[in-house]
Every structure is written in C-alpha cells, then in structure tokens.
Amino acid sequence: MFSIPVFLESFQPLMWAAQYTLLISVLGILLGLVIGTLICAARLSGSRLLRGFGGLWVSFLRGVPLLVQLLVFYYALPVIGLDVAPTAAAVICVGVCASAYISEIWRGAIAALPRGQAEAARAIGMSPRDTWIRIILPQAFSMSLPALVNELILLVKASSLVSVVGILEITRASQAQAATTFRPLEVYIAAACIYLAINLCLAALGRYLEHRTAV
Amino acid sequence: MQASSVEISKVNKFYGPFHALKDVDLSIPPGKVTCLIGPSGSGKSTLLRCINFLEEYDSGEVRIDGKLMGYDAPGRKMSGKKLRQMRRGVGMVFQQFNLWPHMTALQNVAEGLIRVRGLPKSEAEARATDALRKVGLADKTGNHPARLSGGQQQRVAIARAIAMEPQLMLFDEPTSALDPELVGEVLNVMKTLASEGMTMVVVTHEMGFAAHVADQVAFMEKGELVAVDSPQGIFHAPKDERIWNFLRTYRERNAF
Numbered sequence: 001m002f003s004i005p006v007f008l009e010s011f012q013p014l015m016w017a018a019q020y021t022l023l024i025s026v027l028g029i030l031l032g033l034v035i036g037t038l039i040c041a042a043r044l045s046g047s048r049l050l051r052g053f054g055g056l057w058v059s060f061l062r063g064v065p066l067l068v069q070l071l072v073f074y075y076a077l078p079v080i081g082l083d084v085a086p087t088a089a090a091v092i093c094v095g096v097c098a099s100a101y102i103s104e105i106w107r108g109a110i111a112a113l114p115r116g117q118a119e120a121a122r123a124i125g126m127s128p129r130d131t132w133i134r135i136i137l138p139q140a141f142s143m144s145l146p147a148l149v150n151e152l153i154l155l156v157k158a159s160s161l162v163s164v165v166g167i168l169e170i171t172r173a174s175q176a177q178a179a180t181t182f183r184p185l186e187v188y189i190a191a192a193c194i195y196l197a198i199n200l201c202l203a204a205l206g207r208y209l210e211h212r213t214a215v
Numbered sequence: 216m217q218a219s220s221v222e223i224s225k226v227n228k229f230y231g232p233f234h235a236l237k238d239v240d241l242s243i244p245p246g247k248v249t250c251l252i253g254p255s256g257s258g259k260s261t262l263l264r265c266i267n268f269l270e271e272y273d274s275g276e277v278r279i280d281g282k283l284m285g286y287d288a289p290g291r292k293m294s295g296k297k298l299r300q301m302r303r304g305v306g307m308v309f310q311q312f313n314l315w316p317h318m319t320a321l322q323n324v325a326e327g328l329i330r331v332r333g334l335p336k337s338e339a340e341a342r343a344t345d346a347l348r349k350v351g352l353a354d355k356t357g358n359h360p361a362r363l364s365g366g367q368q369q370r371v372a373i374a375r376a377i378a379m380e381p382q383l384m385l386f387d388e389p390t391s392a393l394d395p396e397l398v399g400e401v402l403n404v405m406k407t408l409a410s411e412g413m414t415m416v417v418v419t420h421e422m423g424f425a426a427h428v429a430d431q432v433a434f435m436e437k438g439e440l441v442a443v444d445s446p447q448g449i450f451h452a453p454k455d456e457r458i459w460n461f462l463r464t465y466r467e468r469n470a471f
Contacts, residue, residue: 116313119269120372123307124327124379125299134330138317213317 006183010174010190017173018194024090024169025156029102031095032151036102043107054103061100067161069093074165090162098155105147109140142213149206153199170194218245218414219280219304219382221266226275228261228438235261236272237438246412250425252449253435254461259418262435263385266416267305268298279305279383303331306376310388312368314360320347320371321356324378332379346378347371350404366397373404384408386417402428422465426450434458 043054061069073093077084084092113136121131163172174191178184221243228236236258243249251259264270265277268285271292277284284301287293293301314323324343328334334342347356350370360368369389376384386405390398402424409415409428419425425432425446432449434441436457442449453459 114311114313116309116311117315120307120309120313120315120375123267123269123302123305124375125302125331126327127299127330128295130330134326135315139315142317 003183003186006181007186007190010177010181010183010187011194013177014170014173014187014190014194017168017170018198020087020167020169021156021159021195022198024087024094024159024162024167025152027091028094028098028155028159029148029152031091032098032102032155035096035099037106039099039103040106040110043103044110058100058103061097066094066097066158067164069097070161070165086162086165086167090159090165090167094155094159094162097158098151101151102148105144105151106140108147109144110136112143113139138213142210145206145210145213149202149209152202152206156198156202157195217382218412220245220414221383221416222276222278222281223262223266224276224278226262226265226272226277228258228265228270228272235438236265238275239435239438239440241433241440241443243414243416244430245414247430248409248415248417248428250429250432250446251416251418251435252420252422252425252432252461253441256437257435258438259435260387262440263387263416263418266383266385267302267307269307299331303379304382306379306381306384308369308372308376308384308386308389310391312360312365312372312392314368314372314375316360319357319359320352320363320374323360323371324375327375327379343374343378346374349377349407350374351400364397365393366400369393369401370404373401373408377408381413383414383416386415386419388418388420390419390421422450422462434461436461 039054039057042050043058045051070090070093074086074089077089117135117139118131121135126134159169160171163169163175168176170191174187178187181187223239223241223243226236226239227234239258239262241249241262251263253259261270265272266279266284268277271285274289279301282301285293285298287297315326318326321340321343324346325336325339328339328342329336332339344353344356347353350373352367352370352374355363355367355371360371363371389405390401393401398421402421405415405417405424406428417424417429427446429446431443432446433443434449434455434457441455441457442453444454448454449458450462453462
C-alpha cells in the first residue's frame with residue numbers, strides 16, 4: 001500500500017538535496033551561457049582555426065554522454081594533480097557540456113535573422129560591434145529563449161547524473177532515503193514531484209521572459 | 216540641401232561564373248532623380264547596392280562626389296572605418312523595409328543618430344521625431360513595426376534614412392512589397408524628397424513614378440545598361456527593341 005505519511009516525510013531530506021540540484025543546474029547553465037557564447041563567436045569568426053576549434057568542441061561534447069564526461073573529468077583531475085571539490089567539478093562539467101548545445105542554439109537564432117537586419121545597420125554606417133550588440137544579439141536572444149529554457153530544464157534533469165561523483169542531489173538523496181525506509185515508491189514519487197515543481201517554475205519564468213522580450 | 220553626384224564607370228560584378236554587371240557606365244547628376252528599370256534579374260538592385268558598397272563590385276569605379284567608393288585603390292578595399300564614414304552620406308531604403316522589430320518607430324530612427332552620429336539621446340529623439348513628422352507619422356512614434364502597416368513601416372524606414380541627413384538616397388524597389396493601396400503614401404513621401412533637391416536613385420517597377428518624377432531613366436537587361444534617357448525618351452520613343460519589349464509586357468500585364 002502507498003503510505004501518505006512516508007511520502008510526505010520523504011520531502012524534507014529531498015528538499016535539502018534539491019539545493020544541490022538547483023545550484024549545479026543554475027551555475028551550470030550560467031557557465032554554459034558564457035562558454036557557449038564564446039564558442040558560437042568562434043564558430044562565426046573569420047579565423048579558420050577558431051571555427052575548427054569551435055566545431056570540434058561542439059562535436060565532442062555533444063557526442064559523448066554527460067555521464068561518461070563526468071566520470072572521465074572526475075577521475076582525470078587527481079591524475080593531473082588537481083584537487084577540485086566534487087561540486088565544482090560537477091558545475092564545470094555540466095557547464096561545459098551545456099555550452100556545446102547553447103552555442104548551437106545561438107548560432108541557429110543568429111542564422112535565422114533576416115540578412116536585411118544587419119544590412120540596414122551597415123547602410124547607415126553602424127560599426128560591426130554596435131550592429132551585434134544593438135541589432136543582432138537582442139533579437140537572437142528573444143528568439144532563442146524557448147530553446148534556452150528547454151536546455152535549462154534538460155540540465156535540471158541531467159544533474160541527477162552528478163550523483164555518480166558523490167554529490168547528494170535529489171536523485172542520490174532519494175536512493176539513500178529509499179534504502180533506509182524500504183519504501184522506494186513513496187520516495188521516488190516525492191523526488192519526481194520535486195523535479196516537476198522545479199521545472200514548472202522554470203517554464204513559467206521562461207514564459208514570463210518571452211512575454212517581456214516579445215518583438 | 217547638399218546633394219551628391221555619382222559617377223559609375225566600367226563596373227563589373229560576378230557571382231561565381233555569373234556575370235551580374237557588365238561594364239556598366241552611369242552618371243547620376245546631383246539633385247536629380249534617376250530611376251533604374253528593367254526585368255527582374257537584370258542587375259538593377261545589384262548596381263544600386265554597389266553604390267553604397269553593400270555589394271562589392273569586382274572592377275570599375277563608383278565615385279560619390281569624386282571619391283572612390285569601397286576601395287583605396289583598384290583591388291585594395293578601404294578600411295571598415297573609412298567605408299562607414301562614406302556610407303553616412305548615403306541613405307538606403309529596402310524592399311523589405313528592414314526595420315528593427317525590437318525597437319519602436321522612434322528608436323529605429325534615433326538609433327543611427329545615437330550610435331553613428333554620436334548625438335545625445337534627447338537630441339537624437341527630437342530629430343527622430345522631426346523626421347517621423349516629415350513622413351506623416353508623428354502620431355506613431357511609440358509603435359513597434361509589427362503594429363504598423365506596410366506603408367507606414369516603409370515611411371519609418373525613409374525617416375530612418377533621412378534623419379542621418381544624407382546627400383544621396385538609394386531606394387531598392389521601395390513599393391514592391393506593399394499592398395497596392397499603400398503604394399501611394401510611400402511614393403508621395405519620395406516625391407516630396409525629390410522636390411527638395413535630394414539626389415535619388417530608385418530601382419522601381421512603378422513606371423508611373425518613373426515617368427512623372429524621374430529626371431532620367433536607365434534601362435537594364437541581363438547585367439547591361441541598355442539605355443539612359445529622359446522619361447519621355449524611354450517611355451515614348453525607346454531606341455532599343457529590348458526596352459520596347461519590356462514596356463509591352465508591362466502594359467499587357469497591367470491592362471484590364
């Protein structure tokens with residue numbers, strides 16, 4: 001039988017672990033945005049070397065599962081003599097992985113802008129820098145918002161993978177809870193509820209931002 | 216108003232193996248309206264875009280008030296900074312308007328004044344308001360392009376160009392994307408500009424506009440400039456069979 005009290009009691013330890021899920025997802029996407037923007041700039045640049053590097057970056061990080069990337073990164077660090085906290089390692093890994101997808105989201109949005117948008121700016125003598133900052137990027141950002149929110153939601157769910165490097169996020173906490181209570185069904189349903197609540201909030205935030213930046 | 220003249224000589228443009236402009240010569244006098252007509256794909260828009268170097272011509276010369284456009288010397292492109300300096304004197308209006316959809320009409324017009332001319336925001340907005348009033352849109356300054364009709368959008372685009380105080384205006388089929396009933400309001404704004412002595416180069420399919428407003432009409436076909444003449448000469452006494460054929464097709468299509 002499904003026990004309501006056990007189900008409700010499971011929330012407390014899981015909510016605590018949810019902090020790590022959120023921390024890793026949010027810091028991960030912020031890092032991913034920064035690196036992804038740089039990678040996108042590299043892929044659109046005039047330099048063949050930079051374009052090649054950006055292309056390789058995206059191919060590798062999209063082509064290898066995040067779980068494998070996490071394990072490689074986590075076990076490679078001590079080998080090269082670096083002592084990095086598991087949380088930091090997880091954020092870096094998640095951010096780097098997200099950067100590959102985010103750079104492609106940017107690239108797609110920029111490519112979707114009509115050529116005339118930048119041409120109108122060039123025709124009045126606007127510099128390339130101002131054209132990017134004032135004309136291209138604001139439009140690319142609002143066009144890519146749905147895809148970025150999608151990516152953030154995927155990251156929240158993918159953050160369950162960081163449990164393999166010993167971080168007590170929602171999934172790992174629920175495994176522990178299930179093992180001590182012997183009530184896996186109640187515990188995992190509680191975990192599912194928390195993921196769902198987080199992602200519904202993120203989706204609502206995305207809709208709000210879309211509305212705000214609608215063109 | 217200061218008005219520029221343009222001298223185009225022996226201009227060639229290739230897209231890969233396709234020869235888009237063939238030794239084009241054209242003299243555009245200051246303060247006059249020059250219309251470019253011809254079948255689609257004849258190179259009129261390409262020629263127009265070579266004037267402000269949105270399209271890079273491969274050989275020949277485009278000189279605005281004597282200054283070579285786009286190149287320091289044959290085969291050596293000028294710096295981006297120098298190119299931007301030269302483009303400031305040349306306004307352009309596009310077939311698809313190309314307004315920036317994330318900005319209001321006022322912001323669209325003020326943007327260049329702020330970023331390119333370096334005016335403070337308040338002065339830029341005052342001048343932008345003047346430009347919008349001039350095209351009859353004083354009451355639409357706060358609207359985004361999506362909230363304007365095609366004709367209004369194109370008038371905002373004209374205001375955006377004239378606010379920069381150009382000495383030469385290029386129009387690339389400015390009414391081709393408009394519903395027929397909105398064409399008149401755009402042509403009227405262009406007529407006003409012409410009457411003020413602006414040098415204008417207009418690629419158009421509006422033969423009526425060309426006939427009544429142009430000082431000279433250039434006919435192009437297959438990348439060649441076939442003839443330059445007065446509107447009277449082109450429309451009523453064409454010397455080349457290709458012009459005659461083009462006008463016959465035009466009349467047949469517009470007859471009812």
